[in-house]
Amino acid sequence: MDYQQENWTEWLSAAAFQYNDKRHTVTEHTSFKLNFGRHSWKRNLTIKIELPKLENFFEELQRSWKAAKKSMEIVKEVTKK
Numbered sequence: 001m002d003y004q005q006e007n008w009t010e011w012l013s014a015a016a017f018q019y020n021d022k023r024h025t026v027t028e029h030t031s032f033k034l035n036f037g038r039h040s041w042k043r044n045l046t047i048k049i050e051l052p053k054l055e056n057f058f059e060e061l062q063r064s065w066k067a068a069k070k071s072m073e074i075v076k077e078v079t080k081k
Contacts (some may be wrong), residue, residue: 026075027068034068037061 020031032040
């Protein structure tokens with residue numbers, strides 16, 4: 001960002017990426033993991049990776065959602081106390 005903070009829109013996508021790439025303390029997952037079922041990719045793109053079957057992918061994604069929801073409910077109850 002420049003001194004007068006006039007170019008903040010140029011940095012907005014980088015800031016959003018950084019936010020979505022950090023593990024949340026309540027859900028213990030990143031936003032990428034909960035939304036897309038995988039972590040963001042930041043390494044060598046020439047490496048071959050094993051892709052899960054579609055059914056396994058959705059099952060894992062649903063497990064992550066359930067775990068995140070449970071964690072948020074626990075924190076909500078603790079916060080009430």
